[in-house]
Amino acid sequence: MSEKINCLIIGSGPAGYTAAIYAARAGLKPVLYTGMEPGGQLMITTEVENYPGYPKGIQGPQMMDEFREQAERFGTDIRYAIINKVDFTGPVHKAWTDGGEELHADAVIISTGASAKWLGLESEKRLTNKGVSACAVCDGFFFRHMDVAVVGAGDTAAEEAMYLSKLCPNVHLIVRRDEMRASKIMQERVLRTSNIIVHWNSVTDEISVKMMLKQSASKTQSLVNSRLFRSRDFS
Numbered sequence: 001m002s003e004k005i006n007c008l009i010i011g012s013g014p015a016g017y018t019a020a021i022y023a024a025r026a027g028l029k030p031v032l033y034t035g036m037e038p039g040g041q042l043m044i045t046t047e048v049e050n051y052p053g054y055p056k057g058i059q060g061p062q063m064m065d066e067f068r069e070q071a072e073r074f075g076t077d078i079r080y081a082i083i084n085k086v087d088f089t090g091p092v093h094k095a096w097t098d099g100g101e102e103l104h105a106d107a108v109i110i111s112t113g114a115s116a117k118w119l120g121l122e123s124e125k126r127l128t129n130k131g132v133s134a135c136a137v138c139d140g141f142f143f144r145h146m147d148v149a150v151v152g153a154g155d156t157a158a159e160e161a162m163y164l165s166k167l168c169p170n171v172h173l174i175v176r177r178d179e180m181r182a183s184k185i186m187q188e189r190v191l192r193t194s195n196i197i198v199h200w201n202s203v204t205d206e207i208s209v210k211m212m213l214k215q216s217a218s219k220t221q222s223l224v225n226s227r228l229f230r231s232r233d234f235s
């Protein structure tokens with residue numbers, strides 16, 4: 001048995017709920033599957049300050065509650081399940097839930113987002129939103145006028161480092177090998193920026209809050225004195 005759906009939305013982050021609001025108001029009766037992270041990535045953040053309409057900032061989970069309410073208000077059918085298979089080869093778009101239901105949809109909007117590629121350290125988890133961040137554009141402002149560190153050597157790390165170099169006195173880029181993976185042009189930009197200090201052949205194996213709070217003038221200490229940005233390579 002399959003269920004016929006007009007407009008299937010996969011994902012319940014800002015993109016999914018935005019699509020749902022528009023689709024519902026257009027009379028498309030959207031059905032939205034939340035996936036394993038109802039509300040998406042903003043459910044794990046605290047203060048969101050860069051969305052228009054929230055002049056005093058808002059907590060991520062509260063904002064996502066409001067997105068959900070707005071989508072529901074126009075009749076979005078929200079379901080708490082995961083889509084674990086799709087088939088878009090035929091004239092009807094097919095999708096299957098983790099509960100085994102088969103869905104046939106005229107239109108499918110995929111808004112499954114992305115997730116930050118964390119280092120996987122226990123200390124990183126503990127200090128997330130307390131000086132450790134996965135998004136320079138989101139959180140850099142909180143750490144302006146402070147030294148920061150970025151872990152990574154790809155294009156994302158290079159972008160984050162460049163962005164932070166305009167806000168922070170020093171950006172320490174911690175690179176595992178003796179070369180960067182970033183595109184040539186991004187590497188050149190990073191290496192040309194005087195307040196980005198690259199630490200080659202350096203592995204980040206611990207983040208310490210004590211060290212982050214300690215004041216020191218020496219180069220090594222100022223590195224551990226930094227706030228940490230994990231480059232958001234998307235997985």
Ligand SMILES: Cc1cc2nc3c(=O)[nH]c(=O)nc-3n(C[C@H](O)[C@H](O)[C@H](O)COP(=O)(O)OP(=O)(O)OC[C@H]3O[C@@H](n4cnc5c(N)ncnc54)[C@H](O)[C@@H]3O)c2cc1C
Pocket residue numbers: 010011012013014015016033034035036037038039040041042044045047048049050081082083084111112113114115116134135138139
């Ligand atoms: C710690 C942190 C802090 C951040 N702070 C800010 C900030 O202050 N300001 C800012 O602008 N941005 C911030 N961001 C970035 C922001 O969260 C993302 O840009 C935004 O969430 C992307 O929205 P999205 O809807 O595309 O995807 P996501 O929020 O990633 O949502 C993806 C959704 O897809 C669902 N999904 C995935 N797979 C399936 C599946 N198979 N079936 C069904 N559903 C599925 C998930 O359950 C989830 O609901 C932050 C991110 C993090 C991690």
